Amino acid sequence: MVQGKDKYEVVIGLEVHAQLLTKSKLFSGDSATFGGEANTHISPITLAYPGTLPKLNKEAVELAIRLGLACGCEIERINYFARKNYFYPDLPKGYQISQHTTPICKGGFVTIRTGDGKRDVVLNRIHLEEDAGKSIHDVDDKNTCVDYNRAGVPLVEIVTEPDLHSSEEAYAYITELRKLVRYLHVCDGNMEEGSLRCDANISIRLKGETKLGTKVEVKNLNSIRNVKKAIDYEVDRMVELVEKGESILQETRSFDATNDTTFSLRSKEEANDYRYFPDPDLPPFIVSETQLQKIKDAMPALPEQLVNKYMEQLNLPEYDARVICDDGGTIHYFEKLIKHGSHAKPAANWLLGPVKSFLNDHNVSIEDFSLKPEKLADIIELVESGKVNFSIAAHRIFPALVKDGTKTALETATEMNLLQESDTDSIATWVDEVLAKMPDKVAEYKKGKKGLIGLFMGEVKKVSKGKADPKVTTQLLTEKLSQ
Amino acid sequence: MQAVEFYLQQIEAKKHLNAYVDVYAEEALQKAKELDEKRKSGEPLKRLHGVVIGIKDVICYKGHKVTAASHILEGFTATYNATAVERLLAEDAIIIGSLNCDEFAMGSSNENSFYGATLNAIDESRVPGGSSGGSAVAVQADLCMVSLGSDTGGSVRQPADFCGIIGLKPTYGRISRYGLIAYASSFDQIGIFGKNVPDIALALEIMAGADDFDSTVAREKVESYSSLVQESKPLRIAYFKDAIDHPSLDAEMTEAMKSYLNGLSEKGHQVTGIDFDFLEYIVPTYYVLTTAEASSNLSRFDGVRYGYRVNDENIDLTSFYSQSRSQGFGKEVKRRIMLGTFVLSAGYFDAYFTQAQKVRKQLYDQTQLIFRDFDVIILPTVPSPAFKFGEKSGDPTAMYLADIYTVYANLVGIPAISLPVFTHSNGMPFGVQAMTNQFCELSLLRFSHQMMQQ
Numbered sequence: 001m002v003q004g005k006d007k008y009e010v011v012i013g014l015e016v017h018a019q020l021l022t023k024s025k026l027f028s029g030d031s032a033t034f035g036g037e038a039n040t041h042i043s044p045i046t047l048a049y050p051g052t053l054p055k056l057n058k059e060a061v062e063l064a065i066r067l068g069l070a071c072g073c074e075i076e077r078i079n080y081f082a083r084k085n086y087f088y089p090d091l092p093k094g095y096q097i098s099q100h101t102t103p104i105c106k107g108g109f110v111t112i113r114t115g116d117g118k119r120d121v122v123l124n125r126i127h128l129e130e131d132a133g134k135s136i137h138d139v140d141d142k143n144t145c146v147d148y149n150r151a152g153v154p155l156v157e158i159v160t161e162p163d164l165h166s167s168e169e170a171y172a173y174i175t176e177l178r179k180l181v182r183y184l185h186v187c188d189g190n191m192e193e194g195s196l197r198c199d200a201n202i203s204i205r206l207k208g209e210t211k212l213g214t215k216v217e218v219k220n221l222n223s224i225r226n227v228k229k230a231i232d233y234e235v236d237r238m239v240e241l242v243e244k245g246e247s248i249l250q251e252t253r254s255f256d257a258t259n260d261t262t263f264s265l266r267s268k269e270e271a272n273d274y275r276y277f278p279d280p281d282l283p284p285f286i287v288s289e290t291q292l293q294k295i296k297d298a299m300p301a302l303p304e305q306l307v308n309k310y311m312e313q314l315n316l317p318e319y320d321a322r323v324i325c326d327d328g329g330t331i332h333y334f335e336k337l338i339k340h341g342s343h344a345k346p347a348a349n350w351l352l353g354p355v356k357s358f359l360n361d362h363n364v365s366i367e368d369f370s371l372k373p374e375k376l377a378d379i380i381e382l383v384e385s386g387k388v389n390f391s392i393a394a395h396r397i398f399p400a401l402v403k404d405g406t407k408t409a410l411e412t413a414t415e416m417n418l419l420q421e422s423d424t425d426s427i428a429t430w431v432d433e434v435l436a437k438m439p440d441k442v443a444e445y446k447k448g449k450k451g452l453i454g455l456f457m458g459e460v461k462k463v464s465k466g467k468a469d470p471k472v473t474t475q476l477l478t479e480k481l482s483q
Numbered sequence: 484m485q486a487v488e489f490y491l492q493q494i495e496a497k498k499h500l501n502a503y504v505d506v507y508a509e510e511a512l513q514k515a516k517e518l519d520e521k522r523k524s525g526e527p528l529k530r531l532h533g534v535v536i537g538i539k540d541v542i543c544y545k546g547h548k549v550t551a552a553s554h555i556l557e558g559f560t561a562t563y564n565a566t567a568v569e570r571l572l573a574e575d576a577i578i579i580g581s582l583n584c585d586e587f588a589m590g591s592s593n594e595n596s597f598y599g600a601t602l603n604a605i606d607e608s609r610v611p612g613g614s615s616g617g618s619a620v621a622v623q624a625d626l627c628m629v630s631l632g633s634d635t636g637g638s639v640r641q642p643a644d645f646c647g648i649i650g651l652k653p654t655y656g657r658i659s660r661y662g663l664i665a666y667a668s669s670f671d672q673i674g675i676f677g678k679n680v681p682d683i684a685l686a687l688e689i690m691a692g693a694d695d696f697d698s699t700v701a702r703e704k705v706e707s708y709s710s711l712v713q714e715s716k717p718l719r720i721a722y723f724k725d726a727i728d729h730p731s732l733d734a735e736m737t738e739a740m741k742s743y744l745n746g747l748s749e750k751g752h753q754v755t756g757i758d759f760d761f762l763e764y765i766v767p768t769y770y771v772l773t774t775a776e777a778s779s780n781l782s783r784f785d786g787v788r789y790g791y792r793v794n795d796e797n798i799d800l801t802s803f804y805s806q807s808r809s810q811g812f813g814k815e816v817k818r819r820i821m822l823g824t825f826v827l828s829a830g831y832f833d834a835y836f837t838q839a840q841k842v843r844k845q846l847y848d849q850t851q852l853i854f855r856d857f858d859v860i861i862l863p864t865v866p867s868p869a870f871k872f873g874e875k876s877g878d879p880t881a882m883y884l885a886d887i888y889t890v891y892a893n894l895v896g897i898p899a900i901s902l903p904v905f906t907h908s909n910g911m912p913f914g915v916q917a918m919t920n921q922f923c924e925l926s927l928l929r930f931s932h933q934m935m936q937q
Contacts, residue, residue, distance in 0.1 A: 044562050048783040050551070051543045051565060051662040053697050083779050085827070087804050094782020142796065146787070275827035277836060280669035280776055282698055 018187035026154035027054030048092035060154035068105030090133035098129035167231035183328030314344035329366035336373035378409035506580035531574035543662035555811030565662020583617030612642030637889025639674030640901035645869035647912030655896035659694035667773035684708035769890035771839035778823025
């Protein structure tokens with residue numbers, strides 16, 4: 001650890017840009033889908049041809065509100081867009097349309113869990129803005145090329161207060177936020193493709209000090225791990241500087257993932273004057289009570305609320321509830337299992353057991369899991385009704401149905417001859433067979449070694465290839481052994 | 484067919500007026516032929532069947548050059564139709580060419596065009612006004628029937644006045660701005676030039692109304708202005724006393740205005756002179772706000788995606804921008820971009836932009852109060868008739884101050900029209916300007932029609 005580090009308190013504010021999962025761009029009908037051949041999701045509007053005007057995409061507004069509601073933000077009713085003026089080739093109009101001074105969502109929080117427990121990270125705001133295009137420097141020797149597919153794609157910028165105090169907290173915050181945007185279908189949360197991007201404002205101050213220290217903004221953090229690494233590096237750098245008696249320069253730095261360090265991009269003096277002013281092409285947009293209510297009504301219950309619901313109403317243990325609610329895909333799957341009649345505890349056991357191992361082993365996400373919830377519900381039903389035992393269901397029927405989901409669970413079990421026998425006659429035959437094989441043990445049992453019942457049970461299970469219903473078997477064994 | 488041939492001959496004969504930037508002769512003839520056949524076959528005719536229209540070089544017509552009379556867009560071809568153009572074409576209008584103007588619609592004399600000035604056909608040593616000078620002369624000199632201009636602070640009404648024709652600026656948001664190259668977004672409005680009110684009324688009712696491509700266009704109902712202009716009734720008319728007695732107003736014009744107002748009372752209208760406290764503020768307010776918007780609107784002309792770019796591979800990005808834009812834009816445009824950049828910059832924003840916004844709001848409120856008691860406001864259109872080339876080009880402030888009567892309607896978003904009712908002793912025409920409340924185009928056109936028939 002850097003000398004003297006524990007004297008300081010770390011203060012971090014994060015700005016996360018999340019691309020909204022809308023069909024079209026924020027101010028035009030062009031596709032907002034990621035990728036595509038360069039310059040195919042463009043129109044005169046995206047390219048800022050003379051005479052073109054922006055037209056607000058209402059879907060983007062709804063997604064921003066949805067996220068704001070989930071974070072407990074206050075939703076602004078009268079909203080404005082401003083122009084942020086600067087020149088760059090990836091910015092077609094020479095200005096970015098952004099909410100900047102008048103965010104649609106104010107305040108709010110995101111709950112995180114770290115080694116120190118649970119805590120609400122306070123948000124400053126969530127606002128709407130448009131993305132820029134992408135400059136590509138390596139396809140042409142002489143020129144920089146620009147792909148405008150991304151230009152105009154809707155973003156929300158989620159800004160925290162300077163309320164995070166360690167790289168672990170920052171890590172936990174982005175992890176939670178990413179889960180949330182995915183769960184709400186607001187953003188796909190893919191940091192590698194850049195649909196979720198993070199800038200960190202970092203400063204340090206002596207513990208007990210109330211004034212904020214000089215901040216450094218670190219950009220280009222394209223994974224959650226890099227956010228943590230960049231903060232760690234930056235905090236060490238700052239502590240070393242201050243300990244040496246030097247001052248921290250207010251600047252923008254970039255993270256270099258090749259060696260986990262940061263380097264200076266520009267100082268505060270070189271900062272642009274963006275000449276913000278209200279965009280005269282866009283009248284204020286009003287969020288009406290009815291619109292807000294509609295969005296509220298369509299909101300799914302939030303993971304945190306679901307954990308409580310699962311514990312209280314479905315009697316799941318906290319661990320099970322938390323693991324299920326850890327990601328939206330599992331929640332959706334679980335909810336469907338319940339809807340198809342599965343009981344909560346067995347459904348949780350299956351999800352946390354066989355399903356999870358299968359997904360881990362095959363590196364598949366639950367969204368792409370080929371076994372439909374209704375099929376798994378059938379398997380669970382087979383076990384619960386005593387037609388198949390859990391072990392056989394998990395090891396034989398489950399893999400078979402994952403491979404071929406066209407048949408029902410019952411058909412598969414029947415074909416594979418795995419259905420438990422509860423017919424007394426057949427079980428009696430197996431019981432007789434086993435008892436006949438082991439006269440010594442029978443004698444010992446009769447002398448009082450009642451524990452041997454387990455051995456007989458096991459043998460019957462073997463002989464019957466697991467098909468013998470345990471209840472009937474126990475009953476018959478006890479009867480026959482007491483004769 | 485005959486109409487198109489006539490106008491093409493006129494355009495050729497009066498080429499030296501420099502009204503047109505581009506003439507679509509072949510295409511117009513072809514279209515006229517098709518329309519003739521349509522008529523012969525007995526098909527029902529559209530509302531603008533064969534009406535020959537010229538459009539200002541700031542309005543996009545797909546497949547045709549649109550350059551805002553600027554070097555920076557030299558050779559640029561529109562890739563889509565402006566909504567206004569789309570609607571004219573849908574009614575079988577024939578667009579015959581694009582018309583000269585001040586660069587990016589910034590100017591009052593047409594002297595700021597990359598293509599050189601348009602001449603006033605009444606006196607070729609005088610300016611036609613601006614910025615829509617070409618559009619005014621095209622109607623004045625019978626180079627088309629009706630023309631489109633754009634009016635941000637008087638760019639339709641002032642040249643109409645200088646050329647002795649009618650020029651209408653509708654309510655802000657009455658006609659979609661989609662496809663109109665922006666100067667100042669919250670002021671710009673497509674306007675119409677014509678020689679009679681019914682022509683203008685018809686063009687307006689066809690172009691006006693809601694448009695999915697412009698969020699600022701009004702959803703207000705569009706009336707069938709052309710069929711309703713005949714009606715008239717006594718109106719409550721106001722004029723600003725200070726405006727008529729303003730020291731900058733030409734003495735002869737002051738007299739003309741006064742006797743005109745008397746004439747209105749005699750005709751049974753109720754005419755009242757009212758106080759208006761903001762007259763001295765409107766020109767500065769207008770220039771602060773329009774240059775601010777323009778500085779941002781014109782950022783897209785950067786040489787990256789289209790238009791003029793500096794031809795030097797060995798310069799960095801900043802030099803690329805500054806050289807492309809310095810070489811591509813003309814002097815007046817650069818002056819306004821710099822003014823606008825200044826008023827938006829961090830240290831001055833509140834002192835200029837915010838203050839100007841406040842004045843604009845006050846003007847609007849004041850105007851609404853006036854229209855509670857009155858139907859029409861009458862003002863001069865300009866303080867003096869068409870001046871000579873070069874007379875004012877060295878003094879931009881004097882040029883700006885001459886906008887005193889026209890910028891008001893743009894600041895408060897109301898419709899305004901210039902009617903050619905006077906002739907100056909120097910032989911030049913001049914007009915009177917009438918205004919009504921927002922979306923009251925019908926009463927404005929009715930009043931205008933009545934005035935023009937006397």
